[in-house]
Amino acid sequence: VVKRALDCGYQINTHAIGDRANRVLLEGYEAAGATPAGRHRDEHTQIVALEDIPRFQKLGIIASMQPTHATSDLNMAEDRLGPHRIKGGYAWRTLKDAGIPLAFGSDFPVEKSNPLDGFFASVTRQTQDLLPEGGWYPEERLTREETLAAFTKDNAFAAFQENQLGSLSPGKxxxxxxxxxxxxxxxxxxxxxxxxxxxxxxxxxxxxxxx
Structure with a gap:
């Protein structure tokens, strides 16, 4: 299916949440010959095996993520995944530092549609009750500038619309x-x-x- 879509010139967006699903996604793109020029997207990218992260970067896959998923899941995610696999969970900083483009959204109606909820989650890794103190795996937080970009100009890049949308610039x-x-x-x-x-x-x- 991926090969047929690539042959037709489509940009592909694939949903993958768990580490196994994300590995299957990578294998499919690799087998089909996907390249960074396609700006293909992985919708959610919630749990990724750490050893698979370089494969995302090589393929240029955009991690289309929803920050409030982390704060909605934090009370049960580690219990279900364990201390090792959770290291690749909701790993915005790790992915960004590996050179993987991010694009943030809400996943409404699964989560609330207000982007400020996602902005807060990204920069604090806390629930709206301000828990846990200091944030959940706070090393994965993004700065406010990085978060704003992920909700605006980086989304425009993901949609091949960076010349029209995403920032306040002449001609946009x-x-x-x-x-x-x-x-x-x-x-x-x-x-x-x-x-x-x-x-x-x-x-x-x-x-x-x-x-």
Missing amino acids: YADFVVLSSDIMTIPSPQILEATVVATFVGGEMIYGSLN
Whole structure:
């Protein structure tokens, strides 16, 4: 199936959650001759065997991930996976540092649709009750700048739309929101309290007010 899709010029998006599923995905792409130019996506990439991570990088597979999955699963994930396999779970920092492109989303309706929930989860590795203290496997956190990129310009790259979307640059569509607080600087718990003041599409305000 992968070979047929590649021969037709399709960008492929494959769902894979567990480490075995992700290995099967890699084997399929490798056997079909996938290359980084295709920007193929692995939807979820939740649990990956650490030894398989270089294969993602070699193939240029984009890890399309949802940060709130980590905070929803943290109370049971390690019990089910064990202390070794969990090291490749929800491993945003490990994947990014290995050169694997990230693209963040919500997986609504499985999780809530508010991207600020995902932003908070990415930078804290905590539930919205601020647990655990210090974050769950906090070494896998991303910075606010990295998280913002994963929700915006990196998503545009994943969709081959980096020349139209993803950042505020001359010639792009100017789709953006204005928030009630600066989520790049406020204390992390306050990220969850931020609200949308205005929404712009194509440079025109379609929701809210700046008064």
